[in-house]
Amino acid sequence: MRKALLLAGILGVSAIGASTLATAQPGDTGRAAFRQIYEEMVEIDSSPTTGSCTKVVRAAETRLKAAGFTAQDYEVIIPPNKPDDGNIVAKIRAQNPTKKGVLLMGHIDVVDARREDWERDPFTLFEENGYFYGRGTADMKGQAAVWLDLMIRLKQEAGFKPSRDVVLALTCGEETSNRVNGIDYILTNHKPWFDVAFALNEGAGGLLSADGKALVLQIQAGEKIHQVFELEVTNPGGHSSRPMKENAIYQLMAATKKVSALSFPVQVTPVNREYFRITGPILGGEIGKAMSAVAKDPNDQAALKVLQADPSYNASLHTTCVATQLQAGHAPNALPQRATTTLSCRVMQGTTPEQVKATLEETIGDPNVKVSIVRRREGSTAPPLTDEIMGPVKAQAAKMWPGVPIAPLMTAGATDGRFLMNAGVPTYGLSGMFSKTGENNAHGLNEKLRVQSLYEGRDFLEAVVRAYVK
Ligand SMILES: [Zn+2]
Structure with a gap:
């Protein structure tokens, strides 16, 4: 995510320190499978200098196929002469769709990380002191893994009959202009995949106070x-x-x-x-x-x-x-x-x-x-925070974080959402993953994400997506 959140530097007092939130409950068996997906994604180097997005894509493909996605349900999209800039899209089709689909999007490329500068190997997932450490743990392989895991489980769930298509896009090239931007490329060359009503993206999480209390859940609605x-x-x-x-x-x-x-x-x-x-x-x-x-x-x-x-x-x-x-x-x-x-x-x-x-x-x-x-970048419009979008967000937030307000925000920097918004697809940033200001150190050294925040974000996003496609 190439941007500074508006609250950055204002609320954060301490960047380190133990959370006072309860430790994550030992999860269901599904959580263990999800953690494996996350670990695999973080451990495949997808940085521009030494890594490959296509390797992440192939690993995701293997998992999708094992879950029952056929050649009609997914596509690996690799731009010509860019063998490492791969993307993957997949779809769970509604039988009688009443509305256009929902796009779950995430970039799988990460910023370079040099082993000698890091305390731990950046491409090994470490779980220590309530945090996951590694390049991409926060930006944004956590959310990308949530999407992939959710697609797999929905596909395998007997009786899952969505009212609209659920579309997944794991794409390359968000972090650097040296790579082909996957969202832009797919919009130009494989547009039907993105014939959706709206998209969920990175761009906002939740903010914890210095002593680890949830202060505000954020939803990104628009960017400059x-x-x-x-x-x-x-x-x-x-x-x-x-x-x-x-x-x-x-x-x-x-x-x-x-x-x-x-x-x-x-x-x-x-x-x-x-x-x-x-x-x-x-x-x-x-x-x-x-x-x-x-x-x-x-x-x-x-x-x-x-x-x-x-x-x-x-x-x-x-x-x-x-x-x-x-x-x-x-x-x-x-x-x-x-x-x-x-x-x-x-x-x-x-x-x-x-x-x-x-x-x-x-x-x-x-x-x-x-x-x-x-x-030249076109004007686009800020996506409206309609009841359709906000209803499920509010309902699930009230269950998980009662009393915590929801703040929409516009970011001054840019995400992949800009391409979709220019193409007329309202795109919202939403993860439900809370952190203290600056503590994730995305793009920086020793990037990390709270273990509890990842699992809570997974639960939150799943509930919201299920409500959107009910
Ligand atoms: Zn990002």
Whole structure:
């Protein structure tokens, strides 16, 4: 998951420390089988430098076949000339579907991990002190294993008659741009697999207090879109002994400075507003108060100002563009012929690249500065939190974590959900796996996941999926 949750750094006090939650109950036999799937997945290296997604895919295929999935029920999809970037999709068909299906999606690639930097072998699953350790334990082989295990059990369950298709997609390429993104690839080349009503993805879990109490269950509903722009000034140049008034670097600097002062209009989306309403009282303090005030009145300028002073909340409130790269000139003794600034824009859903471009051009107000779209990502829309989606989430959360509020959140970073949302499939991030802020250390050293959180997440996701397809 390439993103920072909004609460990151705010709530977490201690990143280490024993949980005060009761230890996980010894599970059913199904839990042991699930744990084996999880272990196998973590222990197959699927990092870009030394690993292979296809190996994970083949292991999953073996399990699906053993469970009774036939060649019509699943497909291994390997992009041409990318033998290690494999994906697998599978489907349990409804006999008389009343609605389009539900997609259970998870990326199976992980970030590189170097044995010499880790305390334990990153590609061996260790269970110690209430945690599972290993690369991908948290991001996101836990949830991927939950999906695979659930598909297998549903397939084998006598009398399981879903009202709609249940579709699984375990895909590669979420963590790095060097690989083929599986979701994007399948949408382009095998789209019928994704003809579904909505998708469940990574992107949100639950938050524990410093002493291990469940504070809030999160559901990710929407994420910002990464669009890249370039500002460019060109000039015939000439000898540096003969400076001219028109100078590509000076013109570009002036334009870049204007962009640095640009603030896109604040958008307190319904998800923002609900997030602030739930989270404000939990956080308390100046920020918490400001959240509660904005939840009450989204035009409360004083409260908005407090939130905008925090980079995380500022990012959630509007489109941002920031200069990330600069290139100019070709020789120390020549007038610059070209100067460019790269802008990384994180755009609120519903805003098109053309709209951002127009705002940039208007802000710069100089026809000599050419604004172009380098990476186009469409506007898409934030997925609505309908009763159909929220009903089962609320019901199961009330059983498992009574009294714990549910906060929808929009992330400022991106997941694979962006491709599906662009394709019109509402995609929600939901795992039911609680952690303290930052404790999983996803992408970092000694990545880990609470044992209890994994098993609770499994129970939670199973109940929610069963309700969706009942
Ligand atoms: Zn991830």
